[in-house]
Amino acid sequence: MTALLAAVALVFAAGWALGSIGGAAPGSAGRLAPGPALRNAVDTADPETAPMGLVSTRAGYTLHPVRTVLPWNQPTEVAFTLTGSDGVPVRAIDGGATAVDVAVIRRDDAGYEPLRATAGPDGVWRAPVTFPGAGVWRLYAGFTPTGGPALDLGADLFVPGPFGPFTFTTEQRTATSGPFQVRVDGELAPGGSSPVFATVSRDGRPVTDLEPVAGTGGAYGRLVAVRQGDLARIPLRAQVTGAAPAGRSGPGIGFVAELPSTGSYRLFLTFTQGGAERTAEFTVDAAAGS
Known part of the structure; x- marks a missing residue:
């Protein structure tokens, strides 16, 4: 178990994927159970200069997932808030109550899935999703606050379950x-x-x-x-x-x-x-x- 946890931490630190879309064959992989070190991971890139989607805070706006641990292979929802520098949910967003461009992708670039998110009266955005594979997933939220810059913020989500690295060919058109x-x-x-x-x-x-x-x-x-x-x-x-x-x-x-x-x-x-x-x-x- 100690060796397995060390391997998981190494994979996460290197930014590799933890999960296969169809799950791992019996005996071929372990199970991902994110611990405090994974759940408390923070962005290390400069939030004002990093490319879009890499940081959870930019220009005073922050993406806050309500939950970061979500189930594998069963219907659930991604819920998050978008707050300003005052910590209050941003309600004035160009395009209205469905204008946030939300998607998830596993960290091995597999399983990109656009989501339909809707804002509730509590300022929480919610989108239904079923994660097809276990691992570490990236949540994107692209939006333009009224009077502010176009932003694309990102945060990590964790889906426990069978996992194994997934690789792609170098060119696939x-x-x-x-x-x-x-x-x-x-x-x-x-x-x-x-x-x-x-x-x-x-x-x-x-x-x-x-x-x-x-x-x-x-x-x-x-x-x-x-x-x-x-x-x-x-x-x-x-x-x-x-x-x-x-x-x-x-x-x-x-x-x-x-x-x-x-x-x-x-x-x-x-x-x-x-x-x-x-x-x-x-x-x-x-x-x-x-």
């Missing part, structure tokens, strides 16, 4: 999401702007009835890049916005990427068809000189 096949094209140029295109097909045929994704301002997709290693989150800008709810488009969705550095990024595309929202995952490298 195609993915399957339900009955759909999705591909991303475009080179990522760190430090500049890069066009990125996602193409959705089904059974080899282009999908031309993609619907605007909720919460995007009328875009036909949402594409988010998460940098491997530190989990900095960088939303990509949709080239087409303002579509009416009844609008339809496809098979291509255009975005503009502005990535801060070289490295490997996980890309997570959210698109909607037939009223169902789906997510596809990719791995793309941003190399110098791209």
Whole structure:
């Protein structure tokens, strides 16, 4: 048990994942039971200069999870407050009571899941979720306080259960999401702007009835890049916005990427068809000189 706890602490300190989406095979992994050292971990990055999503406090605003230990593989909810420098929950947020961009991702870059959060009268934001794998998860909350800067804060959550590291290939530009096949094209140029295109097909045929994704301002997709290693989150800008709810488009969705550095990024595309929202995952490298 002592050796196991030491191994867990080492994995957490290195920022590696603790958890596999489907759980570990019997006898192949231990169980994660976060202790005080894990629960009391704090951000070490400079909150004013760190990339978005890495710190829980920035510009005087703080993300406070109500609970940091949540169950594995059963319906639960993520609950948190967003407070100002006075410690009072912020209620004036551009976009209203559903305007916070909430998502969770496991620390090995697996299992990114956008969430629908709603603010309650007590100032607590709540979003239903089922964690598909045990481990350490990162909670993101992106928002713009009225009169303030655009922010993306992050905090760690802990999901006890069977776990084992999960690895990805270095380059993966195609993915399957339900009955759909999705591909991303475009080179990522760190430090500049890069066009990125996602193409959705089904059974080899282009999908031309993609619907605007909720919460995007009328875009036909949402594409988010998460940098491997530190989990900095960088939303990509949709080239087409303002579509009416009844609008339809496809098979291509255009975005503009502005990535801060070289490295490997996980890309997570959210698109909607037939009223169902789906997510596809990719791995793309941003190399110098791209």
